[in-house]
Amino acid sequence: MVRRVALVGAELEENLSLRYLAASVAEDGFRPELIPFNAAADVERVVARIAALDPLVVGISVPFQTRARELVGLVGLLRARGVRAHVTLGGHFATFEYANLLRDFPAVDSVVRHEGELTLSDICRRVRDEEPVAGIPGTVTRGAAGLVDGGRRPLPPLDDLPFPDRRGTPREILGIASGPLVGSRGCYADCSFCCIHAYHRNADGPRYRTRSPENIVAEMREEYERRGVRLFVFHDDNFLVPSLRRNLERCRRLKKLLQEAGLDEIALVIKCRPTDVHTELFALLRSMGLIRAYVGIETNSDEGIVSLNRRVTPEDNRRALTVLRDLGIYCSFNVLMFDPEATLDGVRANLGFMQRFADVPFNFCRAEVYAGTPLKRILEEQGRLRGDYWAWGYEMRDPRVEVLFRIVTTAFAGRNFKSDGIANLTLGIRFDNEVMRRFYPDAWDPVWHETLIDLTRRVGLDSVRGLERSLAFVSAEDVRDGDTVKRFTMALCREVARADLEFVTECKAFRGEIVRRIRSVADWPVLSRDTAPALASSVGMGVSTEILPVPIQI
Amino acid sequence: MGATDKARRAAAGMAGVAVATAGLSNCDGTGAVDPPPPPLQCSDVSTGQNLFAQAARYDSTVLVTIQNFAQGGMTAASITDTTGPVQLLLVNGPTPETNRGITLVFHVLDFQVPTATFTLNATFQISDGPECTITRTFTLDLSGGGVTVTSDRADPLPLGSRAPAVIALGERRGHRVELEATTSYAGRWQASWTVSAGTLDDPTARRVRWTLPDEPGVHQAELLVDYGPDGLAVDTIMFEVGAA
Numbered sequence: 018m019v020r021r022v023a024l025v026g027a028e029l030e031e032n033l034s035l036r037y038l039a040a041s042v043a044e045d046g047f048r049p050e051l052i053p054f055n056a057a058a059d060v061e062r063v064v065a066r067i068a069a070l071d072p073l074v075v076g077i078s079v080p081f082q083t084r085a086r087e088l089v090g091l092v093g094l095l096r097a098r099g100v101r102a103h104v105t106l107g108g109h110f111a112t113f114e115y116a117n118l119l120r121d122f123p124a125v126d127s128v129v130r131h132e133g134e135l136t137l138s139d140i141c142r143r144v145r146d147e148e149p150v151a152g153i154p155g156t157v158t159r160g161a162a163g164l165v166d167g168g169r170r171p172l173p174p175l176d177d178l179p180f181p182d183r184r185g186t187p188r189e190i191l192g193i194a195s196g197p198l199v200g201s202r203g204c205y206a207d208c209s210f211c212c213i214h215a216y217h218r219n220a221d222g223p224r225y226r227t228r229s230p231e232n233i234v235a236e237m238r239e240e241y242e243r244r245g246v247r248l249f250v251f252h253d254d255n256f257l258v259p260s261l262r263r264n265l266e267r268c269r270r271l272k273k274l275l276q277e278a279g280l281d282e283i284a285l286v287i288k289c290r291p292t293d294v295h296t297e298l299f300a301l302l303r304s305m306g307l308i309r310a311y312v313g314i315e316t317n318s319d320e321g322i323v324s325l326n327r328r329v330t331p332e333d334n335r336r337a338l339t340v341l342r343d344l345g346i347y348c349s350f351n352v353l354m355f356d357p358e359a360t361l362d363g364v365r366a367n368l369g370f371m372q373r374f375a376d377v378p379f380n381f382c383r384a385e386v387y388a389g390t391p392l393k394r395i396l397e398e399q400g401r402l403r404g405d406y407w408a409w410g411y412e413m414r415d416p417r418v419e420v421l422f423r424i425v426t427t428a429f430a431g432r433n434f435k436s437d438g439i440a441n442l443t444l445g446i447r448f449d450n451e452v453m454r455r456f457y458p459d460a461w462d463p464v465w466h467e468t469l470i471d472l473t474r475r476v477g478l479d480s481v482r483g484l485e486r487s488l489a490f491v492s493a494e495d496v497r498d499g500d501t502v503k504r505f506t507m508a509l510c511r512e513v514a515r516a517d518l519e520f521v522t523e524c525k526a527f528r529g530e531i532v533r534r535i536r537s538v539a540d541w542p543v544l545s546r547d548t549a550p551a552l553a554s555s556v557g558m559g560v561s562t563e564i565l566p567v568p569i570q571i
Numbered sequence: 572m573g574a575t576d577k578a579r580r581a582a583a584g585m586a587g588v589a590v591a592t593a594g595l596s597n598c599d600g601t602g603a604v605d606p607p608p609p610p611l612q613c614s615d616v617s618t619g620q621n622l623f624a625q626a627a628r629y630d631s632t633v634l635v636t637i638q639n640f641a642q643g644g645m646t647a648a649s650i651t652d653t654t655g656p657v658q659l660l661l662v663n664g665p666t667p668e669t670n671r672g673i674t675l676v677f678h679v680l681d682f683q684v685p686t687a688t689f690t691l692n693a694t695f696q697i698s699d700g701p702e703c704t705i706t707r708t709f710t711l712d713l714s715g716g717g718v719t720v721t722s723d724r725a726d727p728l729p730l731g732s733r734a735p736a737v738i739a740l741g742e743r744r745g746h747r748v749e750l751e752a753t754t755s756y757a758g759r760w761q762a763s764w765t766v767s768a769g770t771l772d773d774p775t776a777r778r779v780r781w782t783l784p785d786e787p788g789v790h791q792a793e794l795l796v797d798y799g800p801d802g803l804a805v806d807t808i809m810f811e812v813g814a815a
Contacts, residue, residue, distance in 0.1 A: 416728055423730035423802070430735060431807050499800055502729040507795065510805040511765075514793045518767055521809055522789040 019048045022141055023067045023102070025091065026078035028053035030188065031197055033252060034078055034108065034133075036181035041134035044179050047073070047141050051184070057087050060094065068098045074141050075100065076129070080108040081212070082387065082408055092124040103144045105156075107133045109216050113388035115157045117406045119164060126150065127158045131220040132202070134178055136170055172222030175202060176232040180239065187244050191452045191535060193284070195248035196240050201227040204255040206290060207391075208315070209326040210353065213254045215389035225258070230267060234274040241280055248284045248308075248452065255313075256287035257298075264298050272305045284308045284455045291337035292329050299344050307346060308451040312337050314350035314379075317370035318363030324356050325384060326391070331366070338374050347451045348377055349444055354484075355383035355422040357396060359413050364421065364488055368481055375477030376470050378444045380433050381484075383422055386411060420496035424487050428509040429480065432517055439520040443476050446527050453531055460534035472523055479516050483509055589811055622691075623758065624709055628718035631679045633657065633711065635720055637691065638672040647694040648673050655687025656680045657711065665693075677711070685714035730802035732756055738794050738806045746783040748810065752794050760798050767791040787814040 022042045024035045028051065039049035050070055054063045067075060075095065079088045092104050107129035111118060115128035127150055129136045136155030143150050151158045155170035187194040203217035203225040217224040240246040257264050275283070285302070288311040299307070316322055317331050341348045354367050371379055386393045386402065386409035396402040396411050403410045413419040432438045450469050454461040490505050626635045639645050645665040653659050657677040664673035677687070690708045709722045734756035741749030746769075752762035764774045768790045769783045781792050791809045798804070 412728075420728055420730065423728070423733075426733065427730060427803060427805065430805060497728065499729040503803060506730065507803060510795065510803075511793070514791065514805065514807050515767075517807065518789060518791040518809060525789065525811070 019046065020073035020141070020145055021070050022047045022049050022137075023052050023070055023072040023075045024049055024078070025052045025054050025063060025067070025075065025088070026080075026108075027055050027084070029055055031181075031183070031185070032078070033181050033197055033199060034080070035076075036183070037134055037178060038076060038078075038107075038137050039182035040179040041138050042141055043182065045138045045142065047138075047145075049182065051182070054088065054091070060087070060091065063091065064094045064098050064100075067095055067102075068100055071100075072102045073144055074137075075102045075104045076133070076137055077104070077106050078108045079106050079110045081110055082385075085110045085114075086407055089118060089122055089125070092122055096124045103127070103140065103150065105129050105137070105140055107137070109212050110388055112216060112219070114406050116164060119157065119159055127156050130155055130157060131169065131216065132172055135173060169221035172220055172226065175226050175228040180236045183240065183244065187240075187246050190248060191449060191456070191531070192539075193248050193452055193456050194245045195250060196244070196246040197250045197252045198233070198236060198240075199228075199252050200233045200256065201225065201253045205259055206255070206328060207326060208328075209324065209391040209395065210356070210384040210387070212387040212390055215387065215391070219389060225255070227258075227267075230270040230274050234271065234278055234280070237275070237280060237283075238278045241278075241283070247282060247456070248286070250286040251288070253288060255290060255293075257289045257293035259293060261293075261295050261298060264293065264295075265301065268298065268301050268305065272301065275305065282306075282456075284452065287311070288313065290329065291333045294337035294340050296340050296344065299340060299346055303344060303346055306455065308455050309448060310341060310346055310348045312341070312348050312350045314338075314370070315353045316356070316363075316367060317352070318359070318366040320358050320360055320363050321353065321356055321367070324358040325353060331370070334370065335373075338377055342374075342377070347447060349447075350374075350377060350379050352379060352381040353384040354381045354425075355413060355418065357384075357392070357401065357411050357413060359418045359422075360415060361417060361421075361488065361492060364418065364484075368484055368488070371477060371484075372481045375474045375481065377477075378440070378447055378473050379477060380440045381425075381429075381480070382433065383426070385409075417491040417496050420502060421487055421491045424491070424502065424506045424509065425484060427506050428483065428487075428513050432480070432513055439476055439517045439524065440480075442521065442524045443473055446524050446531075447473060449528065449531050453535060457535045457538055459538040460531075465530075465534075469527060472520070472527065476520055479513075479520075483513055589813070622693075622705075622707060622722070624720045624722055626711065626718045626720035628679075628713070628716070631682075633677040633679060633713070633718050635675040635677065635709070635711070636672060637675070637709075639693075639695070645672065645693050645695055649692050650675065650689050651692060652690040652708070653687070654689070655711070656682075656684040656713070657687040657689075659689065679713060682713075682716075685712060687711040687713065726801075729800075732758075732798045732801035732804075734798070734804060736762075736794055736796035736804035736806045738792070738808045740808070741778070746785065746812070748781050748783065749778065750781055750792055750794070750808065751778045752796055754796050754804060756796070756798050756801070756804075758798060758801065760796050763795050763797070765793045765795075767793075783810055783812055785812070787812050 024038055026032050026035045035051055039051060042049050050072065052063055052066055053059070077088055077091060079085050089106065095104065103126045104124065105127040106118060106125055111128050112130045115130060118125060118128060127140065133155070136153060139153045140150055140156065143153065150156060151160055151165040153167045156167040158165045187196050189195065204211070204213050205225045207214050214224065237249055284306045286309045287307065290313050294312065314334050315327060316325055317334050322329060338348065352367050352371060354364060384392065386396060388406065393402065393409060401411050413422060433440050447469055450466065487509065494501055496502060622637055622639055624635060624637045626633060648662065648665055650659055650662055657679055659675065660678050661676040662673060688708055688710050690706060692704065692706050694704050707722050709720055712719045734754050737753045739751040739753050741751055754760060762775065762777050764771055764779050766781055769781055772780045783790055789809050789811045791807055793807045794805065796804045
């Protein structure tokens with residue numbers, strides 16, 4: 018009898034971490050079942066589904082602190098429902114917090130540390146054969162004398178892994194099937210806040226590994242031919258290496274292989290560091306179909322660059338966005354405006370950058386403390402780490418910066434962090450525009466393009482204005498005066514909300530115009546899938562408007 | 572008209588009322604967005620928030636009740652560093668039955684000295700999660716024959732709570748929608764609502780009915796939740812009224 022393995026995690030998109038695991042255990046003769054767990058409201062359905070499956074092993078992916086409690090809390094509910102399967106946790110959070118999790122959650126049987134494909138397969142075989150799991154490389158379990166650490170498992174070459182499980186229909190954007198993939202794992206940089214760097218540095222192997230171009234193109238071709246995928250979203254934490262020559266060689270090889278495979282009419286999305294943006298390289302990538310690059314700006318302040326260990330300069334940041342702007346490549350960035358050493362001058366420097374590149378969609382937030390990161394260790398050593406392993410926090414050294422952070426986080430909460438907040442909607446409409454430009458070129462024109470850039474700029478400048486006013490407030494007022502701070506914050510909240518109402522109204526009109534334009538040039542039956550069921554809301558769910566199946570309509 | 576048809580009409584913006592941002596591309600794994608992380612909310616227990624003290628005086632006896640409104644239950648508590656004209660007579664709790672707080676009884680030794688302080692060292696546990704310990708110092712003001720109790724704030728800066736406010740969508744009928752203010756903040760809070768158009772039945776209730784106008788367009792309800800000294804949080808929701 019083929020035994021089932023239940024793999025649980027968010028599936029807001031095709032979750033590659035679960036799907037790589039699924040492919041791996043399937044290769045070993047098990048039957049993987051993907052159990053989407055996208056929000057707290059799903060818990061009953063998830064528990065019932067797993068109980069009905071009666072799996073041999075349940076694997077729960079716990080990548081970040083944000084939903085860790087919800088995901089780990091599932092284990093107790095499974096046991097209460099009578100699920101007797103071996104339950105293992107994996108992902109970044111579990112990799113670092115295994116001791117706390119195994120101490121606090123007796124219903125958990127094991128933790129898989131670092132990349133889990135080979136380790137999970139080993140667990141499944143041992144459980145099936147009724148052999149002990151303890152001691153498997155890559156696992157931590159409980160023993161009579163305490164935790165049993167199986168030691169680190171050497172990371173496998175990425176080309177050796179089976180392609181991820183691609184069951185289901187690919188997501189569509191404006192009628193174009195899209196699929197995520199990775200051409201590498203890890204990152205060569207060592208930013209202090211970054212969980213990716215922490216995760217791979219802690220593992221047994223190189224902290225940045227790439228797949229061969231041949232292996233990548235083979236997967237893309239399979240996706241293209243079998244599921245019609247034409248928009249390939251590379252989820253590599255960093256698509257490039259710090260060598261222009263090597264990047265050019267790799268991308269030229271990729272282009273040649275894509276052409277030989279007949280994959281001309283495709284689009285690509287990548288992420289990169291500003292230091293790796295060069296005109297020649299990105300002109301090449303554009304010729305391969307690049308329609309979007311996320312550029313990790315993170316900070317443009319001198320002290321932020323140092324405290325976050327960015328190893329870039331403000332000039333690198335400026336140059337990267339200028340190169341992409343000159344090449345007409347759509348990009349976006351995020352600013353970690355607040356970090357433990359942030360200063361008012363540093364905030365000013367970041368605001369200047371945001372103002373200069375307001376035509377590029379951006380967002381801003383605080384550098385959060387993730388498990389295993391240098392930032393966590395530094396704050397711990399300084400006695401500044403607050404909270405517990407579920408959620409760490411800190412206060413900035415300068416109380417005026419701390420209060421500034423609190424003001425803007427409160428006032429911009431809806432705009433910046435909600436999936437249907439205007440910051441994300443602006444990113445979405447700009448991306449839609451690039452999809453239209455690539456796949457329906459007759460529907461696109463430069464004047465229309467400038468209209469969307471103008472919306473981006475107005476949203477960006479509105480955020481900058483609110484931030485500048487807040488900066489002036491904390492510079493001039495007593496930030497310990499709770500009533501004054503609250504009054505200012507309340508007024509700012511209302512201003513941001515009112516501006517957002519106008520921006521969302523515009524955004525809706527622009528989306529309608531995109532649909533109208535595409536309908537005017539293309540026979541578009543695919544609208545039925547892309548648009549009709551998409552009209553649901555993310556309200557209260559913290560997920561996309563585009564994937565909830567139930568329209569909210571009265 | 573079936574449910575699907577209704578959805579399509581709303582989708583096309585032809586008629587009806589729908590959540591305004593419906594159908595727009597955003598952070599959904601389409602490659603469109605790399606969303607920033609919202610600030611993590613530290614455990615309220617470990618930061619020592621959500622402890623509220625009340626005091627009553629009966630001549631030379633002072634009764635102090637410290638209630639815990641945090642998610643975690645108080646599993647152990649001790650009082651140290653008592654200063655001023657009081658003697659601690661009794662600590663009641665926490666027990667499994669009273670794990671939301673403790674009661675203290677003090678005897679006032681000197682009616683001429685107006686101020687006393689004591690320090691609470693308590694351990695909390697959130698469900699089956701880890702234990703956290705906190706320390707808070709409380710001050711008793713005994714002047715005028717009465718008593719009030721205050722505590723040092725866990726966080727001396729304003730806007731200490733980052734518990735978000737979330738508008739939950741309730742029943743929807745015609746142009747009337749029911750909205751509910753929700754928050755994970757465990758202390759006392761007050762909701763207030765404003766709308767860009769239409770009418771609200773009670774702008775300060777936690778659950779409100781919003782009657783949207785007949786005019787087509789995007790309309791917004793804004794919820795402001797006041798956490799008192801711990802700050803505030805805001806959420807908004809937008810509805811679109813389609814053309815008839």
